[in-house]
Structure formats: C-alpha cells, structure tokens
Amino acid sequence: MHYSDNIHLLEQYGWNSRFAENFEPYRCQGLIPARVVRDGRERYRGIHPGGEAALTLSGSFRYLLDLGVQPMPVIGDWCALSSTDDPAHFRIEGILPRATVLHRRSCGDEDLSAANVDVIGIVSSIAKGLNLRRIERFLANVQSGGAQGALILTKIDLVDEPEAYKRRAAARFGELPIYLVDSISGTGAGELSDLFLPGRTIALTGISGAGKSTLINLLLGSSMARTSAVRDSDGRGRHTTTERVLFRIPSGALVIDTPGVRSVGITGSEASTEASFDDIARLAEACRFSDCTHRNEPGCAVRKALLAGEIEQDRYLNYLQLLHEASAGEVDERERRREKDRRFGRLRYTMRKEGRRGGFDGR
Numbered sequence: 526m527h528y529s530d531n532i533h534l535l536e537q538y539g540w541n542s543r544f545a546e547n548f549e550p551y552r553c554q555g556l557i558p559a560r561v562v563r564d565g566r567e568r569y570r571g572i573h574p575g576g577e578a579a580l581t582l583s584g585s586f587r588y589l590l591d592l593g594v595q596p597m598p599v600i601g602d603w604c605a606l607s608s609t610d611d612p613a614h615f616r617i618e619g620i621l622p623r624a625t626v627l628h629r630r631s632c633g634d635e636d637l638s639a640a641n642v643d644v645i646g647i648v649s650s651i652a653k654g655l656n657l658r659r660i661e662r663f664l665a666n667v668q669s670g671g672a673q674g675a676l677i678l679t680k681i682d683l684v685d686e687p688e689a690y691k692r693r694a695a696a697r698f699g700e701l702p703i704y705l706v707d708s709i710s711g712t713g714a715g716e717l718s719d720l721f722l723p724g725r726t727i728a729l730t731g732i733s734g735a736g737k738s739t740l741i742n743l744l745l746g747s748s749m750a751r752t753s754a755v756r757d758s759d760g761r762g763r764h765t766t767t768e769r770v771l772f773r774i775p776s777g778a779l780v781i782d783t784p785g786v787r788s789v790g791i792t793g794s795e796a797s798t799e800a801s802f803d804d805i806a807r808l809a810e811a812c813r814f815s816d817c818t819h820r821n822e823p824g825c826a827v828r829k830a831l832l833a834g835e836i837e838q839d840r841y842l843n844y845l846q847l848l849h850e851a852s853a854g855e856v857d858e859r860e861r862r863r864e865k866d867r868r869f870g871r872l873r874y875t876m877r878k879e880g881r882r883g884g885f886d887g888r
C-alpha cells in the first residue's frame with residue numbers, strides 16, 4: 526500500500542505540507558511516515574497510515590544516532606519507518622526536521638522533551654494565589670523552543686474573583702492567551718476550545734498538582750478513559766512512569782501529557798532567555814560593559830532601574846537566575862558538540878584506514 530492512500534489518519538495527527546515536503550527523500554526510499562505517540566525508554570509507539578504500531582530503532586539509525594547525525598526520537602516526532610515481517614512492528618530509520626522542540630529539566634532527572642508542539646499550555650493553579658515567577662520560568666523555557674505559549678489558570682472555583690487573577694497575569698504577560706478553568710465542574714471549558722483546535726498539538730506543562738490530569742479528563746469527556754488509565758496501561762504506577770503519550774481528544778486536538786515536575790530548569794541559549802525579559806534586555810544594552818552580569822558592575826543600567834523601582838525585585842532576581850542557568854546550559858552544549866566532533870574524528874580516521882586497506886583513496 527502506498528502511504529498516500531491513507532494520509533487521512535496522519536492528518537488527524539497533525540501531518541501537513543511542511544512535513545510531507547521534508548518526507549520526500551524518505552518516500553523515495555520506500556519508507557513510511559509516522560508520528561511518535563508514545564515514548565518510554567527507547568520503546569516507542571507510532572501512528573502510521575495503516576494504524577498504530579510498535580517502533581524500534583533500526584541498526585543504521587542507531588549508528589547515525591551515535592554519531593549525532595540523527596537525534597533521539599521523542600514524543601511528537603515525525604519519522605520515517607521501514608517495515609518488518611511483523612505488521613505490528615516497524616523500524617525508525619530517520620527523524621524529520623522538527624518544527625519546534627520542548628526541552629525541560631526536572632531536578633537533575635533526564636532531559637524531557639517533545640517535538641513539533643504548536644502550543645505549550647502552562648497549567649497553573651490559582652488556589653494558593655498566582656505564582657508569576659514560576660509562570661515566567663515556564664514561559665522562558667517555552668519561548669526557547671519555538672512553540673507558542675498559553676496560560677491555563679486552574680482551580681478558579683477556589684477563589685473569589687478569578688477574573689482579577691487573569692487581569693494580573695495579563696498585566697505581566699501581555700500577549701499571552703490566558704484561560705480560566707474549573708476542571709471539576711467544567712466552568713471555562715467553552716473558551717478552551719479556542720486553544721484545543723483540530724490538528725493542533727498542545728503540550729501541557731506545569732508542576733505536580735497544578736491540575737493537568739484533571740484538565741485532561743475534562744478535555745477527554747466522561748465517555749473516555751481516565752488519564753491515569755492512559756498512563757497506566759503498561760501497569761506501572763502513574764507517579765513512577767516517565768512515559769509520555771500524545772493522544773487525540775474529541776475536539777481533534779493532539780495533547781501531550783508530561784509528568785509533573787517540581788521545578789523547571791532552562792535549556793536553550795541566553796538569547797532566548799532574554800526574549801521573555803524584553804524590557805530588561807533592552808535596559809541591559811545601556812550597561813557600560815557588554816558582558817555585564819548586572820550585579821555590581823559600575824555603569825549597570827539594569828541595577829540602576831532596579832534601584833529606581835522601575836523593575837520589580839523578583840523579576841530582577843528571576844532574570845539573573847535564568848541567565849545563570851542558561852549559561853550553564855551553554856557549557857553543556859559546548860561539551861556535547863566537542864564530544865560529537867571527537868566521534869566524527871574517530872569515524873573519519875577509521876574510514877581513511879579502511880580506505881587504505883581497501884586500496885581506494887579514502888580522503
């Protein structure tokens with residue numbers, strides 16, 4: 526069967542002309558497109574034109590992975606598959622270029638991430654007030670990966686005037702779409718349909734207890750399986766699993782559920798960190814030293830604004846913290862690149878050696 530015979534199923538999972546174009550070279554090799562919908566320690570499941578199947582990494586893909594040429598597949602990735610004798614099992618041969626990425630670090634745990642996410646929904650409870658600082662940290666992380674952000678304030682039934690929280694958040698985050706929801710009664714669910722559009726991929730993120738599972742249950746509707754059942758289908762406990770799933774909700778949107786984290790770390794470059802602190806970054810341009818750390822350098826425009834009360838103290842501290850984490854992340858990235866170069870160096874050396882032995886000019 527040619528895959529285009531049943532492209533409809535892929536379209537339901539977010540396939541579009543951009544991915545189709547990127548798939549062309551793979552199509553010419555007779556490979557099959559698929560989206561990764563379940564990701565758990567190198568055991569994947571994917572949706573391909575013929576349905577759902579187990580996916581494993583092919584030998585040559587592993588080799589390219591080892592060289593750093595291909596990335597490790599993550600939830601939401603579009604990939605190219607080869608078939609096996611078993612119709613329920615395919616092999617991943619390549620990953621299509623990612624439209625966006627979501628990186629996240631939780632308390633020294635593995636680096637969690639997702640690909641091809643259109644919107645990252647930051648889920649935050651207002652039961653104990655609005656934690657602007659935490660939302661800001663999530664937001665900086667969102668913007669570094671290219672996805673759009675949205676803020677979903679939950680547990681609005683537990684406060685007197687939810688609109689006031691929305692106004693305060695809007696005052697801080699300007700352009701960000703903000704939604705209010707009580708996931709238990711369903712108040713606010715109507716507005717959420719503007720966010721959960723058909724074919725759109727939305728990753729929900731937020732600390733443990735923010736109300737992600739309850740929100741997902743609301744989105745799934747009472748006729749559908751509960752979230753914990755979705756997460757638990759392999760028998761492991763919900764809170765121990767690091768498995769991630771992408772599923773289609775009745776509205777036609779694709780939702781990625783990420784296990785709760787206790788804190789958000791930052792990956793990405795300093796430049797993207799600054800994007801969510803546009804105003805402070807603009808001020809920083811006026812600092813006397815271009816590498817100013819905005820702590821105690823003479824002529825620091827940021828500190829001057831702080832002391833003049835033009836920027837809030839917690840935003841200033843948050844900014845410093847983010848700069849610090851982002852530069853630590855860049856050190857990791859440099860180290861990773863060096864390791865990749867070393868591997869390439871080894872490969873070139875081996876190829877040259879084998880070329881000499883084989884009698885061809887292996888330059």
Ligand SMILES: Nc1nc2c(ncn2[C@@H]2O[C@H](COP(=O)(O)OP(=O)(O)OP(=O)(O)O)[C@@H](O)[C@H]2O)c(=O)[nH]1
Binds near residue numbers: 733738740786
């Ligand atoms: N009153 C009220 N309670 C809510 C609401 N949303 C969630 N809760 C409650 O808050 C608690 C935590 O909600 P969860 O949905 O499990 O939170 P979570 O973000 O999925 O947490 P993790 O699974 O640990 O990541 C549960 O007891 C929910 O019943 C809401 O809108 N209103």
Ligand SMILES: [Zn+2]
Binds near residue numbers: 818826
């Ligand atoms: Zn400065």
